[in-house]
Amino acid sequence: MTEPTRDEDETPKEDDAAPEESADELERGDGAPANEEADETVEADGASRKSFALAALGAVGIFASVFFVVNCHRPPETPTPLLAQRDQGERLYGTYCSLCHGDEGEGYAADNANALANQDFLVSVTDDFIRAGIHEGRPGTAMAAYASERGGPLSPDEVDALVTYIRAWQDEPSVDVHMRRVQGDATSGRALFAQHCASCHGPNAEGGNDYSAMSLENPHFLATASDGQIRYAIEKGRRGTPMPAFENELTPEHIDDVVVYLRSLQREVEVEEIVAPTAEELPVVINPDGEAPNFSELREGRYVPSEEVARELDRGAKMIILDARAASDFARFHIPGALPSPYYELDALKGRLPRDGTWILAYCGCPHAASGRVMDNLRDEGFENTAVIDEGIGHWRREGYPLAGSDVDGDNIDGDNGDDAEKPGEPRAPGIVPAIRPGHEGHHHGHHHEHNHAH
Numbered sequence: 001m002t003e004p005t006r007d008e009d010e011t012p013k014e015d016d017a018a019p020e021e022s023a024d025e026l027e028r029g030d031g032a033p034a035n036e037e038a039d040e041t042v043e044a045d046g047a048s049r050k051s052f053a054l055a056a057l058g059a060v061g062i063f064a065s066v067f068f069v070v071n072c073h074r075p076p077e078t079p080t081p082l083l084a085q086r087d088q089g090e091r092l093y094g095t096y097c098s099l100c101h102g103d104e105g106e107g108y109a110a111d112n113a114n115a116l117a118n119q120d121f122l123v124s125v126t127d128d129f130i131r132a133g134i135h136e137g138r139p140g141t142a143m144a145a146y147a148s149e150r151g152g153p154l155s156p157d158e159v160d161a162l163v164t165y166i167r168a169w170q171d172e173p174s175v176d177v178h179m180r181r182v183q184g185d186a187t188s189g190r191a192l193f194a195q196h197c198a199s200c201h202g203p204n205a206e207g208g209n210d211y212s213a214m215s216l217e218n219p220h221f222l223a224t225a226s227d228g229q230i231r232y233a234i235e236k237g238r239r240g241t242p243m244p245a246f247e248n249e250l251t252p253e254h255i256d257d258v259v260v261y262l263r264s265l266q267r268e269v270e271v272e273e274i275v276a277p278t279a280e281e282l283p284v285v286i287n288p289d290g291e292a293p294n295f296s297e298l299r300e301g302r303y304v305p306s307e308e309v310a311r312e313l314d315r316g317a318k319m320i321i322l323d324a325r326a327a328s329d330f331a332r333f334h335i336p337g338a339l340p341s342p343y344y345e346l347d348a349l350k351g352r353l354p355r356d357g358t359w360i361l362a363y364c365g366c367p368h369a370a371s372g373r374v375m376d377n378l379r380d381e382g383f384e385n386t387a388v389i390d391e392g393i394g395h396w397r398r399e400g401y402p403l404a405g406s407d408v409d410g411d412n413i414d415g416d417n418g419d420d421a422e423k424p425g426e427p428r429a430p431g432i433v434p435a436i437r438p439g440h441e442g443h444h445h446g447h448h449h450e451h452n453h454a455h
Helices: 023-027 034-072 081-096 127-136 156-167 186-196 219-224 227-236 252-264 306-314 327-332 369-380 392-398
Strands: 320-323 360-363 386-389
Touching (some): 127 156, 306 392, 360 392
Parallel strands (some): 320 360, 360 386
């Protein structure tokens, strides 16, 4: 059989490809081709769709306008008492706390102040513990008492507002550790503390400026921290801070021993109302008829050594000394002749300061944060001859330089370890938990669900 050729069987002919006209098209009689009618139909449908779209857009615009008008005239939501208290706490925190604890509660901004926003801290402490820290402070450290009845600037309601604001940082559920009873061997705990803890907290758990961590032997801390809380801190550490977790390094029994050792350092806490003097009650210039002090060149253009200040005061040199700490700390002990000049309320005093070149020195316990803020403020206002006492009041006290205040007793200050002080590791009398506010005792503030704060 012969195969068909391509032209005959595969290639369509033009006549075969052209479609025939339908009977309807032949009978129309208007002479209009079929494709023109289809185009007209499409154009009509397109016009209808455009009209519908424009109408829909108009409706949306009207709805949006009505929504905008209604919402613009809607009265603002009334804040709840908790939100109002937290907002107040945020303002207070910025004024009094952020200098050392950091703007976001991250800690270690000055004086190794602890991270208040740390979750390991927040889940394991009660509101009463936080409140006591603000109310009573940690006497003998850079953490002053901020309650008004302790000579500080805060009312009881303001202390509560700060507690609410700090608690709002908590994102993890609280852990119940406070009823745990810890038993162990203080002698073993003392050896373990020396091996694992003393490099940061000091050989006697004194902490402070000479070390990188807080004081653990402070009587106010031990009077308000439960054994379970201390144990949890050792076991879990503080994530994101220099404090490591020891749960994989020490046995549970060894952790208990360290807790028992720290508890053996506890001593009685005496609580009394403090009335802090104001700068208006005190003379401004020390030795007003004396000569100008002879200081060496300031370190970094800012710092004068404590030794030189003590020497020039003993020589009768003329100067002004500002105590930048909270007034409660000033009342306890201060450099003789110094003026209470808290870092958070300096404006009232500046009008009394002479602008004749008299040396103006500031000190604090940080040892540079609060005093540095005061000095920078004075320099910004055009005061000449200003400096920070370099090592701070803690060093001044340890060196035995002159002091005045309610806690001064001969050469000893409350919080120092004199010759008659009990030695670390020896049992001490149980501490007296400071009275905070009626109705607050024993309350463990749980995890807040309403904390949409700026931080």
